[in-house]
Amino acid sequence: MLHLNVAWSSLDTVILIGYFVLMIGIGLRFRSKARKSMSSYFLSGRSLTLPLVIGTMMTSWYDGYSLVGVAEYGATIGIAGMIVYIIPCTLSRVPFAIWIAPLVRGKIPENVLTVPDLMEYLYDRKAKLLSTIAVLAGVLYNGVNFLCISQLLELMFDFPSIVAIIISGIITGIYVMASGMWSVTMTDVFQLGFISISVGLAVILVMNATGGWEVIYSSLSVESPTLFEPMGGMNFATCLSWALIGLSIYTEPMMYQRFSASDSAKTAKRSFLFCIPMWLVYSTAVIMLGFCARTLHPEGQFYEAFWQTITDILPMGLRGLFVAGLVAAVMSTQSSYVLVQAAACTQDLYTGITGKTLSDKKMIKWNNIASVAIIIFSMLSTQAWMDSIINGLYFVTGFQIAGLFIPLVAGLFYNKRTAFAGWFTTLFGYVFWLVWEYVFAEPTGVPANTLTWIVTFFIFIICAKLIYKKKSANA
Amino acid sequence: MKSNNQRSDRFDFRDPVVTACSLLAIGIQSLIIILGFVFRWDWLAWECAVVLIIPAAIILAYGIKAIVEADQMMSKAAKGNEGKTDEQIEN
Numbered sequence: 001m002l003h004l005n006v007a008w009s010s011l012d013t014v015i016l017i018g019y020f021v022l023m024i025g026i027g028l029r030f031r032s033k034a035r036k037s038m039s040s041y042f043l044s045g046r047s048l049t050l051p052l053v054i055g056t057m058m059t060s061w062y063d064g065y066s067l068v069g070v071a072e073y074g075a076t077i078g079i080a081g082m083i084v085y086i087i088p089c090t091l092s093r094v095p096f097a098i099w100i101a102p103l104v105r106g107k108i109p110e111n112v113l114t115v116p117d118l119m120e121y122l123y124d125r126k127a128k129l130l131s132t133i134a135v136l137a138g139v140l141y142n143g144v145n146f147l148c149i150s151q152l153l154e155l156m157f158d159f160p161s162i163v164a165i166i167i168s169g170i171i172t173g174i175y176v177m178a179s180g181m182w183s184v185t186m187t188d189v190f191q192l193g194f195i196s197i198s199v200g201l202a203v204i205l206v207m208n209a210t211g212g213w214e215v216i217y218s219s220l221s222v223e224s225p226t227l228f229e230p231m232g233g234m235n236f237a238t239c240l241s242w243a244l245i246g247l248s249i250y251t252e253p254m255m256y257q258r259f260s261a262s263d264s265a266k267t268a269k270r271s272f273l274f275c276i277p278m279w280l281v282y283s284t285a286v287i288m289l290g291f292c293a294r295t296l297h298p299e300g301q302f303y304e305a306f307w308q309t310i311t312d313i314l315p316m317g318l319r320g321l322f323v324a325g326l327v328a329a330v331m332s333t334q335s336s337y338v339l340v341q342a343a344a345c346t347q348d349l350y351t352g353i354t355g356k357t358l359s360d361k362k363m364i365k366w367n368n369i370a371s372v373a374i375i376i377f378s379m380l381s382t383q384a385w386m387d388s389i390i391n392g393l394y395f396v397t398g399f400q401i402a403g404l405f406i407p408l409v410a411g412l413f414y415n416k417r418t419a420f421a422g423w424f425t426t427l428f429g430y431v432f433w434l435v436w437e438y439v440f441a442e443p444t445g446v447p448a449n450t451l452t453w454i455v456t457f458f459i460f461i462i463c464a465k466l467i468y469k470k471k472s473a474n475a
Numbered sequence: 476m477k478s479n480n481q482r483s484d485r486f487d488f489r490d491p492v493v494t495a496c497s498l499l500a501i502g503i504q505s506l507i508i509i510l511g512f513v514f515r516w517d518w519l520a521w522e523c524a525v526v527l528i529i530p531a532a533i534i535l536a537y538g539i540k541a542i543v544e545a546d547q548m549m550s551k552a553a554k555g556n557e558g559k560t561d562e563q564i565e566n
Contacts, residue, residue, distance in 0.1 A: 029546070051537035058534075079512040087505055094501065098494060186545075189538030196531030200524035213515030230513075266490060273497035277504045278530060284508050285523040 007311045008156065012320030019194065019324040023331065024174055026186045048261045053271040055189035056336075057258045058278055062195050063333035064148025067326055069390050070283050072302045074290025078224070080232025081290075084239040086283045089246030090276055096249055097272035103412055104256055106265030113260065114340065115253045115404070116348035122411035123422030125355070128348060130426040131407075134400045135253050135344040138337055139374055143381030144392035145330045150382065151303045152326065156311075165382055169375045171331065173338075187335070191328035196282070198325035201318055202310065203285040209313045210292040219295045227291075241447035248397035251404035253340040334378075342370040394449075402433035402452040406460045414464065421463035429456045 048056070073081030104118070112121050115135060120128035150164035210216060217228065226233030234242075249255060255272075262268040290306070297305035311319055346366040351357055358366065384392070403426045411417050429452055437448035504526070511519035 049541055051534050052541050054534050055538045082508060082512055087509065090501065090505060094498065097497075186542050189535060189542060192531050192538075193535040196527045200527035200531075203520045204524050207517065207520040212517040217515060269490060270493055273493065274530075276497070277501050278527070280501070280504055280508065281523050281526045284511075285520070285527060288520060288523070 007316075008319065009316035011317045012323070015317065015320030016324050016327070019327065020171065022190060023187050023328075024171070026190070029186075048258075048267070049263055050267050050271055052189065053258060053262045053267055054274050055192045056261075056332075057255070057271055058275045059188040059192045059195065059329070059332040060254050060258070060336045061275070061279060061333070062191075062282065062329040064145040064326065064330045065390075065393050066283070067199075067286055067329055068148050068151075068303055068306060069144070069393060070286045071290035071293065071306055072390060074287040074292075075294035075302050075305070077232035077234070078220075078227025078229070078291070080226075080230060080234065080239070081287050082284065083230045084232070084234070085242045085245065086280065086287070088243035089249075090280045092243075092246035093249050093272070093276050093279075096255075097269055097276060100250070100409075100412060101259050101268040101272045102265035104259040105262050105268040108260075113257075114343050114348055115251070115256050115408070116344060118256065119404075119407065119411070119422065119426075122417065123407070124419040126423040127407065127419065127426060128351075129353065130423050130430075131404055132344050132348045133430065134251060134403045134426075135348070136341060137396055137399050138253070139341055139377055140381045140384060141392055141396040142334060142337055142341075142374070142378030143384055145334050146379055147382045147392075148303075149327065149330055152307060152323065155304060155307050161382075165379045168330065168334075169379050173372060173375050188332050191325075191332045194321060194328040195325040198318065198322040199282060199285050199289075202314060202322055203288055205315075205318075206289055206292045206309060206313050210295050216291050216295045219298070220291070223298075235445070237446050237450060241449040244401070244449050244453060245394070245397050247401050247405050247453070250409055251400045253344075254336045257336075257340060338371050338374050338378075339367075341374050342367045345370040345374070398437070398449045398452075399430065399433060401449065402429040402456065403427075404429070405453065406456045410460055410464075416464050416468045418464050418467040420467045421460050424463055425456050425460040428459050432456070 070081070070086075073085065077084075108118065108121065112118050116128045116131045119131040146165045146168050147161075149168045150159075150161040153159045153164035153167075154161050220227050231239050258271070259268040262271065289309070290302075293302070293305040293309040296309050296312075310322055314322055346358070346363055350366075406429070407422045407425045411422060432455060433448045433452045436442060436451060442448060507522065508519065510516070511522075
């Protein structure tokens with residue numbers, strides 16, 4: 001019999017097991033139906049209607065970080081988490097929805113399946129290969145999600161974390177390899193329900209049990225007054241660095257995949273516009289949960305405080321739903337990421353290096369092999385984020401923005417882009433960010449996220465103008 | 476893969492009503508949240524819950540319907556392809 005360290009009941013177990021059965025069942029149901037072609041496997045045959053795109057888009061953004069990590073902001077930087085991070089993220093997504101979503105779906109050719117494909121379309125094969133590095137860096141972020149699950153199971157059952165991590169990997173692997181994008185889409189719709197209902201009910205119950213904002217303020221404001229300051233005690237450069245993390249959406253391979261999978265440009269745009277306020281509200285609710293967790297359990301590690309709060313206050317049944325919601329969040333994001341990263345290995349790396357293409361059947365087979373390798377590596381990468389899962393987001397998104405943001409966005413809209421500007425800016429961005437962040441350790445106090453964005457912008461424009469003029473003169 | 480250095484005719488996916496409503500919703504929600512945190516409104520939790528649960532329930536209902544239809548469509552296609560080789564199906 002497993003020893004439980006938190007309040008738990010048979011009903012909670014039934015709900016949790018029922019969730020796993022449902023997700024695996026859906027994956028197996030669509031197994032034989034969706035493996036006819038890479039387009040069907042990876043993009044659901046480009047036929048996703050508005051509700052399905054919204055479901056899969058919203059849920060793919062929810063993961064262990066967006067629940068436990070964002071809640072941790074409430075406990076560490078307080079309302080600044082909203083003002084310098086969540087709100088700027090929200091606003092930065094609006095241009096992405098209005099201009100980029102419909103452009104990707106409506107104007108980019110149908111054989112462009114991934115972000116590296118898009119970079120090749122905009123520039124050349126060198127840009128494709130270099131952009132694959134950013135996509136594969138996301139494997140390190142997978143470790144964040146596996147860690148969230150393992151921390152929960154460790155707390156609940158005294159499991160060794162390795163056992164919990166392996167369980168997460170096996171379940172994710174089964175339904176990712178079963179039917180690709182169709183499986184992800186179908187399970188995402190249900191997972192949206194699990195996550196939204198559980199977080200929505202939890203924030204009401206937990207805030208009531210805590211005693212509301214007056215109790216939170218009186219408990220925390222004396223010891224941690226910065227929790228209630230708009231900038232959370234951080235300097236302007238650091239706040240700007242956090243605000244710029246919102247730009248990571250522009251380099252997010254999953255979002256481009258969702259746009260490409262939509263049945264029309266209008267669906268791509270509308271679904272993203274719908275998701276923006278929903279993500280905002282979700283993050284708000286989660287930050288409030290973080291405030292409550294810190295109020296009720298001021299000592300100890302945050303994730304322990306968080307889960308103790310949830311399991312103590314939520315009634316039986318809803319506890320199981322909330323945990324299922326977390327597992328749903330992690331599984332949906334993990335399955336999407338693994339799908340994209342496996343395609344980066346097969347579709348992008350292989351074709352980028354050799355210039356050849358494989359048949360759809362072989363591509364799907366190699367995708368499955370790559371998926372297994374990625375899941376194993378993801379499990380290993382959990383060790384990198386043991387101190388704080390927030391570091392995982394900061395590192396991976398910072399690196400991806402550094403390499404891809406300027407070349408991608410400029411490539412979509414700038415007429416005078418050149419292949420050299422594309423691949424050189426990507427490479428420069430990676431190297432500059434790594435050196436500034438880890439070799440020089442942010443000299444002058446300016447974070448790498450802030451500086452790299454500005455430097456790569458100028459590098460791109462200079463490179464593009466130099467080569468473009470040369471090409472025009474030779475024409 | 477064919478590249479496209481020259482941007483083709485300006486894309487036009489204007490959707491003014493939907494865009495305007497979305498921007499209004501984002502603006503109002505952001506304002507409510509910022510003020511809610513600054514002035515510490517307890518009802519913000521209820522507002523978040525309602526905004527999370529109701530749309531999710533609607534999407535879930537539509538999504539289940541779409542899944543059932545997709546499953547029926549795929550089943551029909553699979554029946555039609557019975558006895559055919561993979562090459563015949565792809566052609």
